[in-house]
Each structure stands twice: as structure tokens, then as C-alpha cells.
Amino acid sequence: MTIxxxxxxxxxxxxxxxxxxxxxxxxxxxLDILGINQETVLLLKxxxxxxxxxxxVPGNLTIMCIASQG
Numbered sequence: 898m899t900i901x902x903x904x905x906x907x908x909x910x911x912x913x914x915x916x917x918x919x920x921x922x923x924x925x926x927x928l929d930i931l932g933i934n935q936e937t938v939l940l941l942k943x944x945x946x947x948x949x950x951x952x953x954v955p956g957n958l959t960i961m962c963i964a965s966q967g
Contacts, residue, residue, distance in 0.1 A: 900955040902927065908962040918953060925949045927958070937964035 900922070904914045911931070918927060924947060928935045940947045941959040 900953065902953060902955065902958045904931070905957065905959045906962070907959060909960070922953045923949070924951050924953055924958075927953055928960075931960075933960065937962060939963050 898920045899917050900920055902916045902918065904916055904927075906913055911933075914931070916927065916930065918930070924940050925935060928938065928949070935949050939961045940949065941961060942954070942957070944959075
């Protein structure tokens with residue numbers, strides 16, 4: 898079984914993405930799949946921060962880059 902995430906990337910050179918992952922995938926796994934360093938971003942679900950080790954739930958996920966990439 899899988900879930901779909903609509904990912905909005907803010908302050909990033911990457912474009913927005915739609916990602917399908919297995920149920921019980923963590924947000925840390927999502928960042929690994931996208932090749933994003935977890936120490937440089939803030940994850941928001943419904944405008945509230947979510948823990949990196951939390952289980953991803955379907956729907957919109959905002960990834961806000963909070964560190965310079967250059």
C-alpha cells in the first residue's frame with residue numbers, strides 16, 4: 898500500500914513534486930528520496946511543523962529550506 902504526497906518546496910532551486918511512497922515511510926525517508934539534507938529544512942503539514950521521524954501522511958507537505966545552499 899502507498900500514499901501520495903504533494904510536495905511544495907520553498908526557498909529551493911528544486912521544483913514542486915508529487916511523490917508516492919510506501920505506508921509507514923518517515924519524513925526523513927522522504928527527504929532521503931529527494932536528496933535533501935534534513936538539517937537544512939523545516940517540514941510543515943497544514944502550516945504546523947512535523948518531526949523528521951514522524952510517519953508521512955497523504956496530502957500536502959511543505960519543505961522550507963532554511964539554510965543557504967551555496
